[in-house]
Amino acid sequence: MxxxxxxxxxxxxxxxxxxxxxxxxxxxxxxxxxxxxxxxxxxxxxxxxxxxxxxxxxxxxxxxxxxxxxxxxxxxxxxxLAPVGDPFRMARFNAFNGWLGSSLHPAMGRLLFSRPPLEGEARTEAVEAVLVKLQLVEDGLLEGPWVMGDTYTLADGYLMVFERWARGADLLDPGRFAGLNAHLDRVQGRAxxxxxxxxxxxxxx
Ligand SMILES: N[C@@H](CCC(=O)N[C@@H](CS)C(=O)NCC(=O)O)C(=O)O
Missing domain, CATH: 3.40.30.10 (Glutaredoxin)
Structure with missing residues (x-):
């Protein structure tokens, strides 16, 4: 198993x-x-x-x-759970997940989990780095309503992890990140x- x-x-x-x-x-x-x-x-x-x-x-x-x-x-x-029959769409799915793991995750990890915690200018820069990446998702990487468009895929559960971290850290301003907030609520509503x-x-x- x-x-x-x-x-x-x-x-x-x-x-x-x-x-x-x-x-x-x-x-x-x-x-x-x-x-x-x-x-x-x-x-x-x-x-x-x-x-x-x-x-x-x-x-x-x-x-x-x-x-x-x-x-x-x-x-x-x-x-x-992914566009497995379509090589182009599967590449898009993999690219999104690869970006989460190699770009958004490290940026959020540095901001939230650095020990000792970041302070001053280093913290300000780390917050900005995260916000720029969240904005990329808000502005286009999230096709809507799901990451890949009309159909839920496993990329949605992966994005949700970082949306949870962002909301928990007060980084997910509903005015600026309406799409990400709606997406997080939608994913968390799944059985x-x-x-x-x-x-x-x-x-x-
Ligand atoms: N890109 C990797 C990241 C794995 C990763 O960094 N996991 C963290 C938790 S979010 C961890 O286990 N950290 C423990 C440590 O660094 O000691 C993946 O997607 O599997």
Whole structure:
């Protein structure tokens, strides 16, 4: 059976939502980042990078949300969780998820999780860097009402993770980011997402 290693509220929630949306049978194993469980020898044997998510499959481990989402969508094409039959649209799906992982996530991580916390000019610059990226999504990367247009895909659950972080940090001004706010509410309203929030011990934000 598939086994997902996740940390509540962290980016692995995208993979957790993907599994739940797909209807796959899976186990979910909680890794406590604050306790450093991602750096134990047992977990490093699963993901040597020492981060979550990691997905154990019968063929081996897959890391990186973007790769896990593509795997889940392609192994369950009947669920229509990504445009798997259309190479161009699939490239767009992968590009969006790759951008989340390589651009928006690091910018938000620097702002929200730097230790010691950023202060002064460094913090101001980090806030601006995040807002510029959120604006990119608001202005066009989000086709609307879902990331890929009319149909929900697994990219929506991935974007939602960062929208949650942004709203939690008061960065999602409803006047400036009406599309992102509406998208976050729409994704959090999905039954599968609500099951994942409950399983991770979290509320909608
Ligand atoms: N791009 C990676 C990011 C993975 C990542 O940085 N995960 C964070 C949680 S959001 C983590 O496990 N951090 C623990 C650490 O850095 O010690 C992915 O999508 O899987």
């Amino acid at each position: 598939l086994k997902l290693y996740f940390s509540p509220g962290a980016c692995a929630m995208a993979s957790h939502i993907a599994l739940e949306e797909s209807g796959a049978l899976y186990d979910a194993v909680r890794i406590d980042l604050k306790k450093g469980e991602q750096k134990t020898p047992a977990y490093l044997a699963i993901n040597p990078a020492g981060v979550t998510p990691a997905l154990e499959t019968e063929r081996g481990v897959i890391t990186q949300n973007a790769a896990i989402l593509g795997f889940i969508a392609q192994t369950r094409p009947q669920q229509n 599968a997402v609500q099951r994942v929030l409950e399983a991770e011990g979290l509320d909608a934000v």
